[in-house]
Amino acid sequence: MTKSDILLDIKGLKIEGWSDEKWHPIIKGVDLTLRRGEVMGLIGESGAGKSTLGLAAMGFTQPGCRITGGQIVFDGVDMTTLSDAQKRRYWGNRMTYVAQSAAASFNPAHRLIDQTVASTVRFGISNEATAKSDARTLYSALNLPHADTIGDRYPHQVSGGQLQRVMTAMAMSPRPDLIIFDEPTTALDVTTQVEVLRAMRKIVEEFNTAAIYITHDLAVVAQMADVIKVLRFGHEVEEADTRTMLAAPKEDYTKSLWSVRALTKPERPVQENILSVRNVSASYGKVPVLHNVSIDVPRGSTVSVVGESGSGKSTVARVITGLLPPQNGQVMFDGDPLPQALKDRTKDHKKRVQMIYQMADTAMNPRQTVREIIGRPLEFYLGLTGRAKDDRVRELLSLIELDDRFIDRLPSELSGGQKQRICIARALAAEPELIICDEVTSALDQIVQEGILKLLMRLQSELNLSYLFITHDISTVRAISDHVVVMQLGRVVEQGTKDSVFQPPHDPYTDLLLSSVPEMDPDWLSNLKLPELT
Amino acid sequence: MHPIVKTVFQRLGLGVVTLFIVSLIIFAAIELLPGDFGQAVLGQAATEETVAAFRRELGLDQPAVWRYVDWIAGVAQGDLGTSFSGRASSGVDRSRPVIDLIAPRLENTLFLAGLTAVVAVPLALFLGISAALYRNSIYDRTVNALTLTTISFPEFFVAYVLILCLTSLWPIFPSLSNISADTEFAERVYRSAMPALTLTLVIVAHMMRMTRAAIINLLASPYIQMARLTGASQREVILKHALPNAWAPIATVIAFNLAYLVVGVVVVEVVFVYPGVGQLMVDAVSSRDIPVVQGCALIFAATYIVLNLVADIVGIVTNPKLLHPK
Numbered sequence: 001m002t003k004s005d006i007l008l009d010i011k012g013l014k015i016e017g018w019s020d021e022k023w024h025p026i027i028k029g030v031d032l033t034l035r036r037g038e039v040m041g042l043i044g045e046s047g048a049g050k051s052t053l054g055l056a057a058m059g060f061t062q063p064g065c066r067i068t069g070g071q072i073v074f075d076g077v078d079m080t081t082l083s084d085a086q087k088r089r090y091w092g093n094r095m096t097y098v099a100q101s102a103a104a105s106f107n108p109a110h111r112l113i114d115q116t117v118a119s120t121v122r123f124g125i126s127n128e129a130t131a132k133s134d135a136r137t138l139y140s141a142l143n144l145p146h147a148d149t150i151g152d153r154y155p156h157q158v159s160g161g162q163l164q165r166v167m168t169a170m171a172m173s174p175r176p177d178l179i180i181f182d183e184p185t186t187a188l189d190v191t192t193q194v195e196v197l198r199a200m201r202k203i204v205e206e207f208n209t210a211a212i213y214i215t216h217d218l219a220v221v222a223q224m225a226d227v228i229k230v231l232r233f234g235h236e237v238e239e240a241d242t243r244t245m246l247a248a249p250k251e252d253y254t255k256s257l258w259s260v261r262a263l264t265k266p267e268r269p270v271q272e273n274i275l276s277v278r279n280v281s282a283s284y285g286k287v288p289v290l291h292n293v294s295i296d297v298p299r300g301s302t303v304s305v306v307g308e309s310g311s312g313k314s315t316v317a318r319v320i321t322g323l324l325p326p327q328n329g330q331v332m333f334d335g336d337p338l339p340q341a342l343k344d345r346t347k348d349h350k351k352r353v354q355m356i357y358q359m360a361d362t363a364m365n366p367r368q369t370v371r372e373i374i375g376r377p378l379e380f381y382l383g384l385t386g387r388a389k390d391d392r393v394r395e396l397l398s399l400i401e402l403d404d405r406f407i408d409r410l411p412s413e414l415s416g417g418q419k420q421r422i423c424i425a426r427a428l429a430a431e432p433e434l435i436i437c438d439e440v441t442s443a444l445d446q447i448v449q450e451g452i453l454k455l456l457m458r459l460q461s462e463l464n465l466s467y468l469f470i471t472h473d474i475s476t477v478r479a480i481s482d483h484v485v486v487m488q489l490g491r492v493v494e495q496g497t498k499d500s501v502f503q504p505p506h507d508p509y510t511d512l513l514l515s516s517v518p519e520m521d522p523d524w525l526s527n528l529k530l531p532e533l534t
Numbered sequence: 535m536h537p538i539v540k541t542v543f544q545r546l547g548l549g550v551v552t553l554f555i556v557s558l559i560i561f562a563a564i565e566l567l568p569g570d571f572g573q574a575v576l577g578q579a580a581t582e583e584t585v586a587a588f589r590r591e592l593g594l595d596q597p598a599v600w601r602y603v604d605w606i607a608g609v610a611q612g613d614l615g616t617s618f619s620g621r622a623s624s625g626v627d628r629s630r631p632v633i634d635l636i637a638p639r640l641e642n643t644l645f646l647a648g649l650t651a652v653v654a655v656p657l658a659l660f661l662g663i664s665a666a667l668y669r670n671s672i673y674d675r676t677v678n679a680l681t682l683t684t685i686s687f688p689e690f691f692v693a694y695v696l697i698l699c700l701t702s703l704w705p706i707f708p709s710l711s712n713i714s715a716d717t718e719f720a721e722r723v724y725r726s727a728m729p730a731l732t733l734t735l736v737i738v739a740h741m742m743r744m745t746r747a748a749i750i751n752l753l754a755s756p757y758i759q760m761a762r763l764t765g766a767s768q769r770e771v772i773l774k775h776a777l778p779n780a781w782a783p784i785a786t787v788i789a790f791n792l793a794y795l796v797v798g799v800v801v802v803e804v805v806f807v808y809p810g811v812g813q814l815m816v817d818a819v820s821s822r823d824i825p826v827v828q829g830c831a832l833i834f835a836a837t838y839i840v841l842n843l844v845a846d847i848v849g850i851v852t853n854p855k856l857l858h859p860k
Contacts, residue, residue: 060763085767092764104756108854109778119764154854170764 007177007210008034008057013070015052015061026052026065028234036177037208041225041242043215043257045445046416049234054180054214058095059087075177092119096171098200100183102163106155113151116170125174138169141206142199161192168200172207179204179211185220189308189472191516197223197525216445218257219518222246223525230254242522257446258520265457265480271299273332274466275320275353275434280329282319289315290326290490295468297434297483302460302467304477304498306513307487313470315490317436320468321355334433351381354427358439360419364411370397370422371407377429396425400455417448424455434466441476453480474517478502486510537859538850545846549839556835557609560828561602567822575618575821592618605828614832615825632829636811638715640833643810646726646733647795654734655741655788662745662784667772669750678746681739693732693805700728707731711808729806733799737791744787748780782849789845797834 015027027049034040034057042050055062059072059079072079074095079087091097096119099105106115116138117131126134132151140147142165155163164184171179181200185193201224204211213224221228221242228245230237230253238251249255275297282290289312297303305313318324320331322342331338333352339345354377357363364373374393378384384392394404400421411419420440427435437456441449457480459465471477477484477498484501486494486509494507501510515530572588573580589595593604608615614632661681665674684692701709707727717725749772752758761775800812811830818826850856 055763058763062759088765088767090765091762092766097760097763099756099760101756105760107757107761107775107779109775109852118766122765154858156855157858157860 005035006033007036007038007075008032009071009073010053010057011071011073013053013056013072014068015049015056016066016068017052018064018066023066026234027056029070030231030234030236032057032229034178034210034212036210038227039204039211039213039225041213041215041221041228042231043218043221043228044231044237045216045447047233048231050214050231051182053231054182054212055097057178057180057212058091058097060091089123093123093125093174094176095178095180096174096176098164098167098171098179098181098184101187102167102184103155103160103187105167106163108155111152111154112158112166116151116166116173120174123174131173135169135173138172138203139166141203142166142169143195144169159192161188161196164188164196165199168196168203172203172209175207175209177210179209181211181213181224183215186215186217190474191308191512193220193518194516194525194528194530197518200224201525217518218246219520219524222520222522223518230257246520246522265302265482268301268461268482271301273297274299274334275468276332277316277320278330278332280316280319280326280331282315282324282326284315284324288490290319292329293487293490293492294329295485295492295495297466297468299433299466300460300464301482302457302469302480303483303485304469304471304481305485305487306471306474306477308472308513310489311487312490313487314438316487317355317438317468317470320436321353347381351430352433353436354430354432354434355436355438356420356423356427356440358442360416360423360443361411363423364419364426366411369408369410370414373411373422374425374429377426381430392429396429399428399459400425415448416444417451420444420452421455424452424459428459428463432465434468436468436470438470439472440469442471442473449476456480474514486513538847538857541850541856542843542847545843549843552839553832553836554606557606557828557832558602560831560835561598561605564824564827565598605825609832614829617826618823619821632825635814635826636829636833639809639811639814641715642713642808643796643799643812645722646729646799646808646810647792649723649726649730650733650737650795651792653730654738654791657734658738658741658788659745659784661738662742663749663772663777665742665746666749666753666776667768674746677742681742684735685739689732689736689799689801690805692735693728693802696728696732696735697805700731709806711806713809726808729799729802729808732802732805733795737794741784741787741791745780745784748783749776752776752779778852781852785845785848785852786842789841793838793841796837 010030010032013027013030013032014025016023017026018024030049030053032040032053042054044050052062052065056067056072057074059074059082061067067080070080074090079090106112113132113135116135117128120126120131120134121128125131135151136147139150144150144162144165150158150162150166158166168184184200185196188196197220203209211224213221215221225242227239227241229239230245230251232253237253238245238249240250245254246258249258273296275295277293277295280290280293281288293312293316295303295305295316305316307313315324319326320338322338322340322345325340331340333349338349342350371390371393374396375384375389378389378392393407397404397406402418402421402425406414406418406422411422414422423440440456441452444452453476456467460467467480469477469481481498484495484498485492486501486507488509494501494510502514504511506514512530515528518524572585572592572594576585576588586595593601596604605615612633614636616629616631617635619629661677665677668674687695697709700706708725709728711725711729713722713725753771753776758771758775761771766775797812799810800816802808803810803812811833815827815830817823818830
């Protein structure tokens with residue numbers, strides 16, 4: 001390896017962030033070497049510092065962060081010694097960035113193609129006409145529909161998966177030496193993710209561009225990266241080439257990341273139905289969203305509803321809870337029909353069905369303490385007050401494996417996983433028989449996810465709870481369900497026991513959904529043949 | 535039909551409905567005013583018969599509902615009625631249509647508002663954008679402090695300070711804005727300079743601070759970070775990436791301040807003896823000249839409605855999500 005082979009050489013990098021009135025270390029001395037044309041995967045939980053490191057590779061720090069030590073040598077130039085104006089000569093020119101949420105990262109006021117070519121034109125890499133025609137070529141190389149005209153649209157006029165590909169085209173437009181991909185597919189549906197991954201890998205290979213690919217999803221990074229570096233708490237855990245890393249991770253922490261997917265659930269005896277949704281159709285205004293949906297939930301079991309965004313799975317939850325009265329059909333609970341609208345339901349109806357949401361953050365009043373949050377349903381549904389209420393709050397806390405110290409904390413003083421546990425305790429406080437879990441683990445890291453899923457399963461076997469588990473994550477479904485319902489465009493396309501749904505033969509859509517889930521095999525994407533949907 | 539044209543017509547329709555409701559409120563409020571014109575004009579010594587005859591001449595003996603219907607029907611045809619002053623019972627009929635009283639005054643008011651706006655709006659935008667560009671610098675703090683100071687003083691105080699400086703110490707402008715219909719344009723501008731300057735100082739702060747806040751508010755957006763990561767300079771980030779998304783709140787504040795220039799400047803008019811519509815209305819209220827009060831109030835309400843409509847339209851045409859639906 002000669003010296004000029006090395007494109008990026010980071011040595012002993014230290015970065016601090018300002019919060020709570022003092023500086024906290026985020027990156028605590030990390031080395032990183034990237035050769036030309038090489039793709040490195042950076043993985044770790046949130047808070048590991050992977051995004052901060054990715055941005056730092058461009059010499060960029062977010063407001064409120066500062067570099068306190070080390071070097072970032074890009075093609076022989078130490079970025080830490082450059083002024084902002086000098087660094088701007090590199091950004092959007094020799095190094096580009098692909099952000100996690102393309103929908104938020106495109107300026108809503110400008111057309112896509114103008115944004116795609118902006119930096120290419122600014123740096124005089126080519127003139128506007130050439131850059132635009134090249135952008136159209138890139139769009140078509142990235143399999144975007146209507147590649148000739150899609151650039152004339154505004155960001156809100158195209159889908160999330162398409163925007164992510166347009167952003168890749170934008171990153172590729174100046175033909176950079178280095179692209180930073182910052183969780184580019186995390187916000188996408190699994191079937192869209194495959195398309196985007198393919199497109200990105202193809203184009204990175206075609207132009208032999210070096211890249212840093214940041215993600216928390218191991219299976220995804222396995223498809224993209226030549227080398228994988230694992231980060232935790234701002235330190236490097238280990239680095240190895242992808243195949244070695246997947247086959248034989250050295251460190252315990254890396255092994256624990258790998259083992260999350262191995263969660264399984266013992267079979268449970270089948271009991272009578274606690275909930276049955278019968279032939280329900282519903283619509284938002286004039287737009288129909290559910291068509292003749294029937295779902296049964298046996299007592300003490302977990303029924304998972306899977307599907308992409310727009311499949312109507314959350315709408316099913318709104319119908320069950322009475323937030324959206326259906327146009328046709330009925331919801332039966334414990335053998336009796338539930339009144340369709342929430343206002344017609346008794347306190348007892350409401351008590352027996354509770355809900356847990358995806359964003360624990362927004363599901364809690366930020367100005368209430370844990371004691372008030374959990375105490376409210378105790379008072380409202382069970383009439384507990386004073387000492388009895390307090391004792392019950394403590395009992396619930398121990399049930400969700402948090403100790404008494406948390407009782408006077410505010411939501412802002414809790415981690416993401418702890419917040420979700422408090423939401424679970426709040427649902428349990430009403431002593432429900434059915435809990436609807438709407439994407440409850442989607443916003444959490446894999447290790448935290450595992451903790452929450454284990455907790456839910458333990459509670460189920462102790463309290464004979466039933467769960468309706470809404471998710472788009474197939475590996476979660478495999479881990480925890482007894483029954484699986486697959487939804488697409490407001491219809492149930494397939495349902496049955498987990499084994500019967502996951503064993504072939506499948507419905508074609510189920511097949512597509514299952515085969516789109518990345519596997520921990522570096523050759524998976526290359527060998528993948530997706531079923532055609534008719 | 536483009537959805538925006540449709541929206542504009544909808545808003546216009548709503549504006550007419552609002553104006554109708556406002557007319558009811560104006561009429562009802564004036565009904566509730568104590569005293570009446572007959573008594574006020576004829577004085578304590580007038581006999582009851584004289585007052586009754588005078589009231590009959592003005593139509594004040596009719597029930598309120600009839601008078602409202604009569605008035606609003608006239609308004610719908612562009613006739614604001616006839617002033618109560620100078621009626622036949624005082625000897626000769628010298629009464630004038632309300633519209634003839636208001637029109638020249640309104641023209642003066644609009645001239646002053648226009649003159650102020652031409653100076654104040656670009657100035658506020660420039661100060662707001664540059665303050666956002668050099669956020670937290672000495673420049674930013676100075677501009678903020680100065681504009682806050684001028685807005686914190688009452689208008690008449692600002693006016694008197696300006697009179698002291700620009701007409702007494704350094705006599706540049708006249709202290710009385712004595713204009714009439716046949717004053718020439720340049721002369722008009724010169725004589726209106728003092729009130730315009732006062733009003734500029736009063737309204738610039740609000741618009742400038744909103745412009746600055748609207749832009750800075752957007753600087754935390756992911757697309758602004760993205761713009762920086764494509765090598766855009768601070769100037770380009772502010773002008774090309776933040777400003778186009780900030781027009782809606784800025785336009786709302788500008789509309790609000792322009793409406794104030796038309797309807798709320800009576801204090802400044804009094805200080806500079808400027809013959810605007812504000813003074814006319816105050817005089818009409820004190821002499822219980824009901825048709826003139828109603829006419830002014832209706833025009834003020836219409837000004838608010840139209841300017842807010844314009845602000846809404848600016849908000850719509852600068853929002854691609856509304857301009858280019860899916």
